[in-house]
Amino acid sequence: xxxxxxxxxxxxxxxxxxxxxxxxxxxxxxxxxxxxxxxxxxxxxxxxxxxxxxxxxxxxxxxxxxxxxxxxxxxxxxxxxxxxxxxxxxxxxxxxxxxxxxxxxxxxxxxxxxxxxxxxxxxxxxxxxxxxxxxxxxxxxxxxxxxxxxxxxxxxxxxxxxxxxxxxxxxxxxxxxxxxxxxxxxxxxxxxxxxxxxxxxxxxxxxxxxxxxxxxxxxxxxxxxxxxxxxxxxxxxxxxxxxxxxxxxxxxxxxxxxxxxxxxxxxxxxxxxxxxxxxxxxxxxxxxxxxxxxxxxxxxxxxxxxxxxxxxxxxxxxxxxxxxxxxxxxxxxxxxxxxxxxxxxxxxx
Amino acid sequence: xxxxxxxxxxxxxxxxxxxxxxxxxxxxxxxxxxxxxxxxxxxxxxxxxxxxxxxxxxxxxxxxxxxxxxxxxxxxxxxxxxxxxxxxxxxxxxxxxxxxxxxxxxxxxxxxxxxxxxxxxxxxxxxxxxxxxxxxxxxxxxxxxxxxxxxxxxxxxxxxxxxxxxxxxxxxxxxxxxxxxxxxxxxxxxxxxxxxxxxxxxxxxxxxxxxxxxxxxxxxxxxxxxxxxxxxxxxxxxxxxxxxxxxxxxxxxxxxxxxxxxxxxxxxxxxxxxxxxxxxxxxxxxxxxxxxxxxxxxxxxxxxxxxxxxxxxxxxxxxxxxxxxxxxxxxxxxxxxxxxxxxxxxxxx
Ligand SMILES: CC(C)[C@H](C(=O)O)[C@@H](O)C(=O)O
Ligand SMILES: CC(C)[C@H](C(=O)O)[C@@H](O)C(=O)O
Numbered sequence: 001x002x003x004x005x006x007x008x009x010x011x012x013x014x015x016x017x018x019x020x021x022x023x024x025x026x027x028x029x030x031x032x033x034x035x036x037x038x039x040x041x042x043x044x045x046x047x048x049x050x051x052x053x054x055x056x057x058x059x060x061x062x063x064x065x066x067x068x069x070x071x072x073x074x075x076x077x078x079x080x081x082x083x084x085x086x087x088x089x090x091x092x093x094x095x096x097x098x099x100x101x102x103x104x105x106x107x108x109x110x111x112x113x114x115x116x117x118x119x120x121x122x123x124x125x126x127x128x129x130x131x132x133x134x135x136x137x138x139x140x141x142x143x144x145x146x147x148x149x150x151x152x153x154x155x156x157x158x159x160x161x162x163x164x165x166x167x168x169x170x171x172x173x174x175x176x177x178x179x180x181x182x183x184x185x186x187x188x189x190x191x192x193x194x195x196x197x198x199x200x201x202x203x204x205x206x207x208x209x210x211x212x213x214x215x216x217x218x219x220x221x222x223x224x225x226x227x228x229x230x231x232x233x234x235x236x237x238x239x240x241x242x243x244x245x246x247x248x249x250x251x252x253x254x255x256x257x258x259x260x261x262x263x264x265x266x267x268x269x270x271x272x273x274x275x276x277x278x279x280x281x282x283x284x285x286x287x288x289x290x291x292x293x294x295x296x297x298x299x300x301x302x303x304x305x306x307x308x309x310x311x312x313x314x315x316x317x318x319x320x321x322x323x324x325x326x327x328x329x330x331x332x333x334x335x336x337x338x339x340x341x342x343x344x345x346x347x348x349x
Numbered sequence: 350x351x352x353x354x355x356x357x358x359x360x361x362x363x364x365x366x367x368x369x370x371x372x373x374x375x376x377x378x379x380x381x382x383x384x385x386x387x388x389x390x391x392x393x394x395x396x397x398x399x400x401x402x403x404x405x406x407x408x409x410x411x412x413x414x415x416x417x418x419x420x421x422x423x424x425x426x427x428x429x430x431x432x433x434x435x436x437x438x439x440x441x442x443x444x445x446x447x448x449x450x451x452x453x454x455x456x457x458x459x460x461x462x463x464x465x466x467x468x469x470x471x472x473x474x475x476x477x478x479x480x481x482x483x484x485x486x487x488x489x490x491x492x493x494x495x496x497x498x499x500x501x502x503x504x505x506x507x508x509x510x511x512x513x514x515x516x517x518x519x520x521x522x523x524x525x526x527x528x529x530x531x532x533x534x535x536x537x538x539x540x541x542x543x544x545x546x547x548x549x550x551x552x553x554x555x556x557x558x559x560x561x562x563x564x565x566x567x568x569x570x571x572x573x574x575x576x577x578x579x580x581x582x583x584x585x586x587x588x589x590x591x592x593x594x595x596x597x598x599x600x601x602x603x604x605x606x607x608x609x610x611x612x613x614x615x616x617x618x619x620x621x622x623x624x625x626x627x628x629x630x631x632x633x634x635x636x637x638x639x640x641x642x643x644x645x646x647x648x649x650x651x652x653x654x655x656x657x658x659x660x661x662x663x664x665x666x667x668x669x670x671x672x673x674x675x676x677x678x679x680x681x682x683x684x685x686x687x688x689x690x691x692x693x694x695x696x697x698x
Contacts, residue, residue, distance in 0.1 A: 081538045081544065081548075082544070113465075114466065114577045115463050115465065115576075135505075135539070140504075140541075140542040140543070141542055142542045142545070148509050148510065149509060149510075150509035151506065151508050152507045152542040152543045153506055154504070154505040154543040155502055155504045155505070156503040159499065159501075160493075160498060161497065161498075189434040190485055191484065191503045192430070192435065192487075193489040194502070195430065195431070196491070196501065220594050220596075221597060224597050224600065224601035224606065226598075227463045244539075244568075244569050245568055246572075248569035249575075249576065252573035
């Protein structure tokens with residue numbers, strides 16, 4: 001479904017390198033000629049340190065009125081761990097019901113991987129990570145904190161509703177890809193209650209997708225196969241935490257976190273989906289023009305694709321692919337802005 | 350503390366390739382000349398399928414009277430996921446209070462790794478995985494199972510008692526190693542209650558180990574560094590589930606699951622510690638003499654070391670190292686038994 005009129009885009013640059021990479025993402029978007037109206041939301045560590053606010057309800061309500069969100073990165077060492085992650089980033093994912101966290105793990109030609117024997121044709125995986133429940137639910141607590149008798153709990157909440165919708169999406173995704181293969185990753189032999197729900201759900205939906213071959217791999221074994229048997233995977237569906245882990249590993253094997261894009265998607269489109277690089281705010285290199293904006297630019301391609309601008313999306317991805325190929329054997333590393341300019345120029349064509 | 354008299358050794362070959370690799374482990378042990386008295390425990394899938402028993406209390410009580418346990422592998426597709434894992438393998442770890450799950454991730458010279466640029470000097474990590482609590486506690490349940498309203502929970506239970514003792518062990522381990530570095534791996538920004546307990550515990554014990562440098566890495570980033578920055582790590586301490594995941598990944602980067610040894614250790618020595626390869630029962634290759642017994646033989650070295658037979662342990666490890674070096678560029682792959690014979694000859698030799 002193609003949108004008509006300019007895309008109403010909420011932009012959350014966030015912290016650290018977030019601002020830098022988002023600027024380049026928007027440059028690529030400009031270059032497509034697709035019209036959009038950006039609204040900037042100044043959320044993140046600076047705002048929190050200044051006002052104590054993470055995500056005011058009014059900001060959430062406004063953001064929810066947009067057609068899509070582009071987010072840079074959230075997090076800073078000046079803020080205690082979890083505050084911005086839970087109250088801003090995860091809150092956006094949860095409140096906007098981004099139940100599909102879509103993360104391609106793809107080796108582009110010309111990109112060097114730490115794996116000795118892997119070629120682009122060996123590594124083209126889509127991880128469909130559940131985005132709204134599981135161990136990310138925030139359920140848990142601590143008792144007798146700070147004493148020798150402290151107990152701290154953390155609960156994974158899994159619902160048939162939540163698991164079925166993401167598994168269904170993953171089946172649909174697998175059905176559109178040449179290999180038609182869907183692998184469930186979990187730890188059914190230890191996390192028996194949650195694992196059983198996931199495994200039964202895949203089993204049950206199989207009959208609706210007879211063309212899709214299904215497979216199961218324990219999460220520990222899956223990390224092995226991500227480095228020594230990448231061809232085993234086509235589409236992977238997994239829970240929020242296992243998906244978090246596997247996609248960082250996937251980013252590393254596909255050439256580094258600087259290239260890994262993601263979409264927090266509500267396939268029902270009742271709320272704006274949110275696109276963001278997998279990497280964090282990298283405070284150590286912030287403000288130095290050293291960050292690679294490629295992951296954000298690829299996230300913009302996913303955004304365009306989600307909104308029905310398939311042709312523009314393909315142009316952005318092709319421009320990135322060409323830029324990545326040109327890096328091969330190239331001497332000097334380019335600045336964030338220079339990479340953004342070069343890719344935008346290719347998009348504009 | 351060196352044992353006097355023969356080691357009273359409980360042997361649990363288990364399922365699939367378990368029997369095959371344990372035989373070779375015992376061969377290496379024989380070759381050291383260290384005296385031991387083995388008692389075989391026929392536990393695993395066959396026993397379960399025949400009698401419905403996983404770990405009868407009487408067997409557990411007998412096993413507990415030994416000085417150490419050598420275990421092959423547990424698990425078979427004929428048994429529903431979780432039954433043998435929870436009621437046999439994890440039950441042994443829990444009942445015998447194996448709170449340290451010690452897993453070296455070490456690249457031996459001559460072993461090929463999937464990582465292009467990693468040499469043996471880049472990869473020498475010890476993962477200290479908590480073994481008795483966390484997400485492995487088995488806490489959780491399901492409600493309205495099989496309906497669209499099902500909810501399945503899985504709870505991670507972390508206690509100050511449980512976390513402190515394993516963190517202390519990891520500090521002690523780090524203090525004995527040349528680099529003196531300890532990295533906590535967790536997901537403190539999302540699993541805030543459990544993460545906070547782990548982080549505070551490391552922080553608190555630091556003052557007791559001023560010579561140890563400490564560091565923190567999120568589990569998702571840790572999987573990246575396991576493939577693209579292995580030198581970051583010396584000793585890693587982490588929870589039961591993250592440790593499970595990281596050590597399979599570690600096995601893959603260190604040359605494959607066929608080489609990864611482990612010890613389920615109760616450092617207080619009030620119960621027998623249990624040594625086992627990290628790999629599973631591999632039903633697909635069982636009975637064919639294809640399994641690599643090296644992981645089990647290295648686990649025997651850990652067992653000897655744990656019981657104070659440091660010299661014999663070193664001889665076994667050296668024999669394995671020499672055997673691994675001899676594999677380089679070698680043509681034909683040897684059978685399980687042949688590898689065991691060759692290593693035993695070097696140990697004796
Ligand atoms: C920042 C953090 C909360 C987040 C997550 O764990 O989902 C990040 O690691 C990611 O993968 O997007
Ligand atoms: C078999 C399974 C229960 C076990 C675990 O998860 O601990 C295994 O993966 C391991 O790492 O020893």
